[in-house]
Structure formats: C-alpha cells, structure tokens
Amino acid sequence: xxxxxxxxxxxLLAGLTLTSQAFASEAAPHPPAQNWSFNKxxxxxDLASAQRGFQVYSEVCSACHSMKLMFYRDLEGxxxxxxxIKAIAAAVTVPQGLDDQGAPKEGxxxxxxxxxxxxxxxxxxxxxxxxxxxxxxSLIVNAREGGADYIYGILTGYSDPPAGFKLxxxxxxxxxxxxxxxxxxxxxxxxxxxxxxxxxxxxxxxARDVTTFLxxxxxxxxxxxxxxxVRVILxxxxxxxxxxxxKRKIWASVH
Amino acid sequence: MAGLHKSEFSNPVVNxxxxxxxxxxxxxxxYGVFPTxxxxxxxxxxxxxxxxxxxxxxxxxxxxxxxxxxxTELAFDSVQRxxxxxxxGWLLRYVHQNGASMFFIVxxxxxxxxxxxxxxxxxRELLWMLGVVILLxxxxxxxxxxxxxxxxxxxxxxxxxxxxxxxxxxxGPKIVTLLWGGFSVDNPTxxxxxxxxxxxxxxxxxxxxxxIAALHIVGSNNPLGIDVKSPQDTxxxxxxxxxxxxxxxxxxxxxxxALVFFAPNFLGDPNNFIPANPLQTPADIVPEWxxxxxxxxxxxxxxxxxxxxxxxxxxxxxFVLPWLDTSRVRSAxxxxxxxxxxxxxxxxxxxxxxxxxxxxxxxWVVLSRVATLYYxxxxxxxxxxxGKLERPLxxxxxISQPVTGGRGGGPTPSGAxxxxxxxx
Numbered sequence: 001x002x003x004x005x006x007x008x009x010x011x012l013l014a015g016l017t018l019t020s021q022a023f024a025s026e027a028a029p030h031p032p033a034q035n036w037s038f039n040k041x042x043x044x045x046d047l048a049s050a051q052r053g054f055q056v057y058s059e060v061c062s063a064c065h066s067m068k069l070m071f072y073r074d075l076e077g078x079x080x081x082x083x084x085i086k087a088i089a090a091a092v093t094v095p096q097g098l099d100d101q102g103a104p105k106e107g108x109x110x111x112x113x114x115x116x117x118x119x120x121x122x123x124x125x126x127x128x129x130x131x132x133x134x135x136x137x138s139l140i141v142n143a144r145e146g147g148a149d150y151i152y153g154i155l156t157g158y159s160d161p162p163a164g165f166k167l168x169x170x171x172x173x174x175x176x177x178x179x180x181x182x183x184x185x186x187x188x189x190x191x192x193x194x195x196x197x198x199x200x201x202x203x204x205x206x207a208r209d210v211t212t213f214l215x216x217x218x219x220x221x222x223x224x225x226x227x228x229x230v231r232v233i234l235x236x237x238x239x240x241x242x243x244x245x246x247k248r249k250i251w252a253s254v255h
Numbered sequence: 256m257a258g259l260h261k262s263e264f265s266n267p268v269v270n271x272x273x274x275x276x277x278x279x280x281x282x283x284x285x286y287g288v289f290p291t292x293x294x295x296x297x298x299x300x301x302x303x304x305x306x307x308x309x310x311x312x313x314x315x316x317x318x319x320x321x322x323x324x325x326x327t328e329l330a331f332d333s334v335q336r337x338x339x340x341x342x343x344g345w346l347l348r349y350v351h352q353n354g355a356s357m358f359f360i361v362x363x364x365x366x367x368x369x370x371x372x373x374x375x376x377x378x379r380e381l382l383w384m385l386g387v388v389i390l391l392x393x394x395x396x397x398x399x400x401x402x403x404x405x406x407x408x409x410x411x412x413x414x415x416x417x418x419x420x421x422x423x424x425x426x427g428p429k430i431v432t433l434l435w436g437g438f439s440v441d442n443p444t445x446x447x448x449x450x451x452x453x454x455x456x457x458x459x460x461x462x463x464x465x466x467i468a469a470l471h472i473v474g475s476n477n478p479l480g481i482d483v484k485s486p487q488d489t490x491x492x493x494x495x496x497x498x499x500x501x502x503x504x505x506x507x508x509x510x511x512x513a514l515v516f517f518a519p520n521f522l523g524d525p526n527n528f529i530p531a532n533p534l535q536t537p538a539d540i541v542p543e544w545x546x547x548x549x550x551x552x553x554x555x556x557x558x559x560x561x562x563x564x565x566x567x568x569x570x571x572x573x574f575v576l577p578w579l580d581t582s583r584v585r586s587a588x589x590x591x592x593x594x595x596x597x598x599x600x601x602x603x604x605x606x607x608x609x610x611x612x613x614x615x616x617x618x619w620v621v622l623s624r625v626a627t628l629y630y631x632x633x634x635x636x637x638x639x640x641x642g643k644l645e646r647p648l649x650x651x652x653x654i655s656q657p658v659t660g661g662r663g664g665g666p667t668p669s670g671a672x673x674x675x676x677x678x679x
C-alpha cells in the first residue's frame with residue numbers, strides 16, 4: 001500500500017514537472033531570464049528606466065508600431081508631470097473631430113488623446129512595411145510567451161545567420177524569434193538615442209529601458225495591485241488567525 | 256393548510272414578518288439549529304466555498320457587464336478600458352477572471368470529497384445528480400465567459416469547441432449554426448454568448464437552491480459515511496459550522512487574493528492579449544486549464560464523433576455513479592482497496608490534464624489513451640466489481656463512538672483519524 005502511494009505521489013510530481021516543461025518549451029528558443037524589478041513579488045517599475053524607454057519608443061519604435069490603448073494622460077504613471085505630458089501631446093498633430101463646415105480637422109494633441117498611430121490603418125501599415133504588420137505594442141509584454149524576457153531577447157537577439165541558414169528576402173535573422181526569420185530590421189544600434197540623464201545608450205540599455213516602458217504599458221495597475229495585495233493578504237492572515245481561535249473556543253466542549 | 260404561522264421570535268418586527276412569511280423560522284431551522292454530524296473535516300468546507308465563489312462571480316460580473324461591449328469591434332478594447340480607466344476595473348476583472356479558476360478548484364475538491372466519502376450513495380443520489388447538473392452549467396458558463404474578451408484564444412477556442420457539435424450526424428451542423436447565429440463564430444455568436452453568460456449563473460443559483468434543499472432533506476454525509484443515529488452525533492449548524500466554514504473562507508480568500516494580486520495572468524494564455532483575428536490561427540489552441548482533462552479525452556480517440564461522445568460521457572457517467580458503485584459502504588476509510596484506487600483515478604485525471612496541455616503526439620497520445628481508458632474503467636468496471644469483491648473494514652457503531660476495535664495498522668484507528676483536524 002505504501003509502495004503504491006509513493007508511486008502515485010512520484011507520478012504526480014513527474015506529471016507536474018512535465019507540464020511545466022511542456023508549457024516552457026512552447027516558444028522554441030528560450031530568451032535568457034533578465035532581472036526585472038517589476039517581476040519580483042513586491043517589485044515596482046524603475047521609473048527612470050521607463051521614462052528613458054518612452055523616449056526610445058517615441059524616437060524609434062513609434063515609427064512603425066502603434067500603441068492604440070495608450071493615452072498621453074497615462075504617462076503620469078511613469079512619473080511625468082502635467083506640463084511635460086501637455087508638451088509631449090502638443091508635439092503631435094492628431095485628428096480633432098470636425099470643424100464647423102463638417103470637414104475633418106487636425107490639431108495639436110492634448111493629454112486626452114490616444115498615442116498617435118504611425119499608420120492610419122493596418123493595410124497602410126502593411127504597405128509601408130514590406131507586407132508585414134508591425135504589432136500594436138499596448139499589451140505586447142502580456143501577449144508573448146516569456147513576457148519582458150522575450151521582448152528584450154528579440155531586441156538584442158539580432159545577429160548574422162549561421163552558415164547554411166536560408167534567409168528569405170527582406171527578412172532578418174533573430175536568435176529568439178520563433179523560426180528565426182523576423183520582418184523587423186534590427187531596430188536598435190549603439191547611440192541611437194541621446195538620453196537626457198546621460199545614461200549611455202547601448203543596445204542593451206535601450207532594450208532594457210523600452211522593455212520596462214512596455215511592461216508598464218501592458219500592466220499599468222501593477223504597483224497599485226501589489227500594494228493592495230499586501231494589505232489584503234495581511235488582513236486575511238490576521239482574520240484566519242482570529243477565526244481559527246474563535247473556532248477552537250466554540251468547539252472546545254464538543255467531544 | 257392556510258393560516259398564519261405561529262412565530263417564536265420575540266422581536267415584534269421579525270415576529271410580524273415571520274407570522275406572515277416564515278422565512279426567519281426557515282433560516283433558523285435550516286442554518287441555525289440544523290443538526291449536522293459533528294465529525295466533519297475541512298473537506299466539508301468546500302460546498303460553502305463554492306457558494307461564496309458563485310456570489311463573488313455574480314457580484315463582479317454585474318459590474319463588469321456595465322462596462323463591457325458585446326460587439327466584435329469593441330469587445331477587446333472595452334475589456335482593456337475596464338482594466339485601465341474604470342475605477343478598480345482591474346480588480347473587478349482579475350477577480351472575475353481568476354474567480355473562474357478558483358470556482359473550478361473548489362468544485363473539483365468538493366466533487367473529490369463526494370467520491371472519497373461516498374456522498375453520492377443512497378439516499379443522496381438526487382443530491383449528487385443535481386451537483387452534476389451544476390458542474391455542467393458551470394462548464395457552459397465558463398466556456399462562454401472565456402469567449403467574451405474576444406482575444407485570439409477566445410475566438411479560436413469558441414471555434415474549436417462549437418465545431419465539436421458538428422460531429423453528430425445530421426443534427427450536428429444545425430446545432431453549430433444555431434450556436435453561431437450564422438456560418439462562423441462572429442458578432443451574433445458573441446451577442447448570444449454574452450446573453451447566456453449573464454443568464455446561466457442565475458440558473459446555477461436555482462439549481463444550487465435545489466441542491467441545498469435536497470441536502471437538508473437527506474442530511475449531510477460525514478467522514479465515517481455512517482448514518483446519524485442519535486442527537487449526540489450532531490451539533491447545531493450555528494455556531495459550530497458557521498465558524499468552521501469561516502476559517503475555510505478566510506484561507507480560501509487568502510489563496511484567491513494571492514492569485515489576483517500577485518499572479519493574475521498565471522493561469523491565462525498570452526494569446527488572449529491579442530485581439531481575435533479570424534485569418535490567423537494560433538500555433539496551439541488550448542482551452543482553460545479546467546477543461547484540459549476532457550480535451551485530452553476528446554483527442555485521445557482518432558474518430559471525431561467517438562471522441563466527442565467520450566468527452567460528454569466522461570461527465571454524464573457521473574449521473575449514474577450512484578448505481579455503478581455497488582458497495583454499500585460509503586466512506587473510503589473502510590474500503591481498503593477503493594481507498595487506494597480513488598488515488599489512481601485522481602492520478603488518471605491529472606495525467607489527462609497534462610496530456611490536454613500538450614500537442615497530441617508521441618508519448619502524450621499513449622498516455623492520454625491509457626488515462627482515458629482508466630477513467631472509464633474506474634466507473635464502468637472497477638466500481639461495479641469492487642463492491643462485490645472488496646471486504647470492507649468493520650464500521651463504527653456510531654459517530655459518537657467511532658472506536659470499535661479495528662484491526663490495527665492500516666486505516667483503522669478511526670477514533671483518532673475521524674477528526675484529525677478538529678482539535679488541532
């Protein structure tokens with residue numbers, strides 16, 4: 001009997017291990033795990049990094065990638081103040097409804113506007129990118145197996161294809177992209193942006209910053225969520241203790 | 256039988272109401288003094304937990320529905336608006352999303368409790384069958400709820416699952432058209448799934464009321480699986496089980512909170528953060544974790560119709576379980592062989608879940624076939640035969656005097672084992 005029981009326990013354990021491996025192996029080549037502050041259990045976003053990341057998005061990624069779900073007002077979440085946000089929004093020209101003749105009108109953006117899209121629609125985006133559609137980045141960290149590690153992996157994973165690898169026309173070799181052929185050309189090169197805070201803009205640094213920004217964009221509620229979670233769970237642990245004490249007292253006389 | 260109820264409540268307002276509509280008397284009878292076996296262990300918390308979970312799902316769902324748009328053009332973005340712009344919308348949504356997983360965890364444990372302690376046996380057959388109806392309704396509700404965010408996995412999951420019905424000859428394609436409201440999963444599908452997803456939870460509430468009504472006629476089973484013989488075997492439901500359930504509720508809420516606040520997307524699929532795209536099929540279409548075992552049963556058979564039938568049969572077989580199990584001893588504690596085999600069954604169920612998460616190739620096909628075979632073997636062959644072959648251990652005289660000089664070793668020292676956690 002005991003043998004059977006341990007056999008079953010072992011099989012259960014093996015089953016669980018196999019599942020986790022099976023889930024893990026889905027996105028073929030695995031990008032190495034990075035040390036993200038926001039992935040730690042009580043961790044928050046590195047706001048300086050997220051702000052630099054926004055700069056990278058604005059100056060590099062946003063040439064092709066939209067962030068349809070984001071509003072300029074959301075940038076308060078990475079620590080920008082109202083004046084900065086107004087200035088950022090005012091720098092773009094966006095559709096502003098209709099004028100009094102009924103013709104579509106354009107004007108400088110406000111914090112209430114969504115991030116300006118590089119292309120008016122998906123067809124235009126494909127036409128401008130050799131047939132490939134640059135995915136919207138609003139939820140990209142949640143929408144990929146591996147999350148932030150995967151995004152960082154893609155941004156830093158460009159290299160020459162190994163000998164004998166047949167690369168199709170217009171495609172680029174990337175270590176961590178499923179199938180290794182990615183339509184996006186290497187987006188980041190050393191010194192591509194000039195950081196205001198003097199941080200050296202290496203490819204790794206820019207990839208790290210923009211990934212932090214995108215992680216925030218995917219989960220803007222993360223910090224508030226974890227803070228509330230700590231309080232809720234502490235309260236529930238306390239309540240469990242109190243309730244259990246009352247339970248023991250009530251049951252003390254029952255045999 | 257018409258006439259005013261003679262109420263015993265002293266509060267004049269309560270008494271006035273109770274005389275005309277004796278709900279206070281009913282609550283007092285069913286939840287106050289209701290005689291309940293005194294030897295429950297913590298497995299008996301899970302019915303109450305499922306009830307709480309249902310209330311949480313309905314409460315959060317009502318507020319989500321105020322902000323959700325059941326239209327293929329708007330659904331995905333409206334969910335993200337809830338996550339980003341609605342006050343505490345992320346909390347409502349993550350509670351609702353993870354609440355579905357918690358509901359299945361709690362319900363599966365509740366069902367395991369029933370299997371282990373023979374809670375389905377006479378006179379509780381109907382109580383058990385109502386429970387299976389609730390499980391089926393839960394599955395339908397969960398499936399349709401998963402479609403609503405209109406992500407890639409919502410869309411393709413809906414396509415795969417609704418297409419299963421097409422396996423039935425002649426009537427199948429008609430059912431599928433009816434489910435879709437058209438010729439593919441599209442806006443009419445989303446509209447009707449939203450409508451039904453709002454309706455079914457209230458149907459579940461109705462069946463839960465019947466489930467509890469039936470429970471209060473036949474009374475609760477208990478870890479010894481023997482009938483209540485005297486008032487000494489019972490304690491009033493309140494305060495004994497209200498407080499014991501409260502302990503369980505606190506622990507359950509803590510686990511629930513850990514999931515919601517620290518790993519809200521742990522059980523989700525990244526593909527569902529990509530808006531539904533009918534032109535692009537994801538590499539793997541996998542259902543939510545709680546459907547994986549049935550998905551594995553479906554895929555373990557090369558024939559589509561047979562696979563679909565087996566999948567439905569894997570739940571429907573539970574309806575006849577009270578008559579398949581021929582043993583008259585309820586609790587596994589006194590069934591030395593069943594007590595081992597129930598764990599093999601659990602193992603088969605877990606293995607099926609793992610197989611369901613993997614592509615049906617290589618070892619997974621073999622494993623899922625073996626596990627499917629065992630799943631049905633357990634119900635259709637082992638349980639009917641075991642009741643005849645197994646020699647049960649001697650049952651205790653009563654719940655109050657559980658020690659009957661067992662055989663030493665094994666599962667017997669039931670006096671101590673009967674309520675291991677109560678006095679902890």
